[in-house]
Structures are given as structure tokens and as C-alpha cells.
Amino acid sequence: MSREEEIARTFVELADTLIQDFDVIDFLHQLTARCREIFALTDAAVLLAYPEPEHMYSPAPCDPSPALARVLDVALREGPALEAYRTAAPVAPGELVHAPADWERFTARAREAGYTYAAAVPMRLRQQSLGALLLLSSNGTPLPAQDLSTAQAFADAATIGLIHARTLQHAGTVNQQLHTALHSRILIEQAKGYLSAQRGISLNDAFTALRGHARHHRVLLTTTAQHVLTTGSLTAAPPAGRPPTDTSSTE
Template sequence: MTREQRLAEVFVEIADSLIDDFDVLDLLQRLSARCVELLEVSAAGILLADPRGELQVIAASDEHTRLLELLARQHDQGPCVECFRTGSARTNIDLGRPEAAAAWPRFTPKARELGFVATHAIPLRLRDRVVGALNLFQTSVHRLDDDEIALAQALADVATITILQQRTLEKSYVENTQLNSALTSRILVEQVKGVLAERWGTSVDEAFAAFRAYARAHHLRLTDFARQIVDGTVDTSTIPAPENAQPPEIYE
């Protein structure tokens, strides 16, 4: 299947997801994974601005803790911060150049430690409104050309419209409520990932995959399902554990 055909499928998938009560967190999670697939980058993350204008992680193609930590490091410095503040894309950033280390002394060494050699930051924007940024990472040297950058911006635009859709584009107070809700949802899911990973003795990636698969199979919103687990109103033993789960030993 060509990339053009796959891209058409992705946009149909996204359009089909935009129902009245769609799960924005799950959709953004899928969108970050599609960025990796379509742009042939190694990882992708979506960051949204909180009410104070600080970027927070909302979705990532890889739920590995170290990638999430790297994304979170852009809380106050990094390509995404500059992209968000200026509304302009920062692309084909060579993390091996001294300029990158000088510009972002906390972010760049961590990215290099994880094996990333290049990064890109694409604004999540609608007209002149910027609500966050899409961060792309590469472990091999490959410059994104103009067409690939345009595709990355198109995917970022889809993410923005997804967040701000349902006729709230001109209602800032509703918009802020939606952004706050999305950020709160992420926090709940992070808590559940940790609980399930510890209970099953698996990685957070595996715990998240099992949690998400169960939610989708039972038509549950990730946020609602996570809140039920945190509140103790759901018996987590009903969630099929990953195949390699190793429950902690119970000592008498």
C-alpha cells in the first residue's frame, strides 16, 4: 500500500472518529502513532498548553517512560516551546550540533542519550491560535523534505481541529475547558498505567496496551474507564493481563 493510500485511510479513520462523544485522548494517541508510520520518524508526541501557557504531554507514539520524560522536559525549554510561542515550525534540527546543546542544555543531552539525532516541532494551530505542538524524533539521519513537512503540518492541523471541534472554535471559555479536560484525562491514564504495570509486573507500554484494548473492546472512553479504576469502582482483575504478566509475590 502506498503512503498516499495509507494517508487517505488515516483521514477517513479520523473523520469516522469525530462523533458527538468521541474520545479525544484515544484519537490523539492514534494520531501520534500514525505520524510515525506516515513520516517514517522514530517517535512522535503531542503537547498541549495548560491555562498557564506551559506545554504538557497529552499523547505519544511510544508510552515508554523515558520518551515521556523527554517530552516533559520541554515544559520550559526545547523546540516545542519555541514552536508554540512563535507559531512557526522548527524542522530538521540536528541534535548533534553545538547550537542545539547551547539552545536547550537540558533537552538536547537527554534526546541524544535516547538515541535521537534529529527532531522537528510542528505547531498545533488554527488560524492565528496555537494550542500546542507536535514533536517528531528521528534515530537516523534523514531530512524531512517540503512535502513531508507539509504532511506533518496537515496531521498537526487535524489534531488541532480534533481538540477544538464541536462548534466551539469561537468560544474561548469552552475551548479552555476542553483543553483542561484533555490534560486531566492524561493524568488519570498515567496513574492507571502505573497501577496496572505494578500489579501485572509488566512495562507501562504493555499495561497501557492492555488497558486501551479492553476499553475499546467494551466501548469505554479511556478517561471514564481510568477514573473508574482510580475510584475503585471497577474490578481490574476483569482486564486480561498481558501474556508476560508476572504478578508480584505475596509474602505470608
């Protein structure tokens, strides 16, 4: 598949939020995965201040490496993602060695993790900013301007999808998924570790198995993780399907 086809496929995926069994955590995870693949990045992450604008958190990727998790802990308080969120504009300072002085803790943590370049684009809709998409690279090469524009387009599409999913489906369902993002990450990490040990496979392969099972059976990724921890098996009868969404009213 060509790069242009990958970009087009990503826009289609980001538009697919009107399905009844929409999983917002998996949706945002897919955004970060596509950014890594298409832009040849080391890592990408979503930082949101939504639906509560006073609190920033990171719902995706839902399986961050320990090094990325440590960077995200600081990125919630300073650095390019927070700046992109606050200004609703892309932030691309180049190599971290030349990062602004007020990013001291973020820069130190990122360089300690092996990252050499960081940028971020806001997740925005008109004048409303919901968060930011953080882009990290270890190869020291700045993201080309065209790629940064494409990343912004992905972030814009994801923001529209997120807002539409909350508006057109039952708002409480989407909000609950977002509110429980950090708890979801813990469940997924535990289930991933269990499957890795049980099957003798890598953590990445264990996560792929979890996600594939959830998608095949059309259940939430967190529900699948809980099922593994409860039953000790991924191949047992799948958890109950996602509850139907009441589209007759919104909150």
C-alpha cells in the first residue's frame, strides 16, 4: 500500500465514529499508531483536556512503553503538547537540544528516553481546543512541514469524530470511556503482561492479540482486558457485547 493510500485509509478510519459500538480508547490508539507508521516516528501520543478542560491526561496509546509513560507524565504539565493545546497552534521547535528553557523537565525526560525531536499539533475544532497530538522521534530529523500539516489534519479529523461521537451517541458512554482512560491502561497492561507470560510471546504481540480479539467480537478493549484477568483466557467465550447506544437523546 502506498503512502498516499495509507493517509487516505487513516482519514476513513478517523471518520468511522458513528458506529454503535464505538470505542473511543481504541479510536485514539489507532490515531497514534497511524502517525507512527506514516510519519516514521518513534512514538505518538494523545493528550486531552476533555471532557473536563481543567485536567489533562493521556488516553492513547493505551499501551505506552515505560519510557514513553514517564515522558507523558511530564508532558501533561509542560512541553510542546501543552503549548499546542493552550495556543491551538502547531508547535515544532526542532531538535530537543534547542528546546525552550521552560521545557526543562520535559526535555530532560524525553532525551533520557532517547528522543531527539518533539513536535505537537492541537486537537481543535474552530476555536475550541480539546488537547494535542504529541509527536516524538529518536532519529534527530525534524518532521517535514508537509507531514506536520498532515498530522494536523489527522488531529482535526479525530477531534471532529470525538465531538460527533459524543453528540450523536449517548454522551455518557463516550465520557465514561474517557474518564476511565487511566484505569483502562492499567487493565490493559495487566492483561498484556498475563498473556505475554501465558503464551510466551512479546508484550507487543500480546497487545495485538487483545486488540484483535476485541475488534473481532466487537467489544471494548478494556472489557476484553478485564475478561482475560477474570477468566485467565482470551479464547474463552467473549464478554458481552457493548450495550446499545440510545441515540434518541443526548446529554
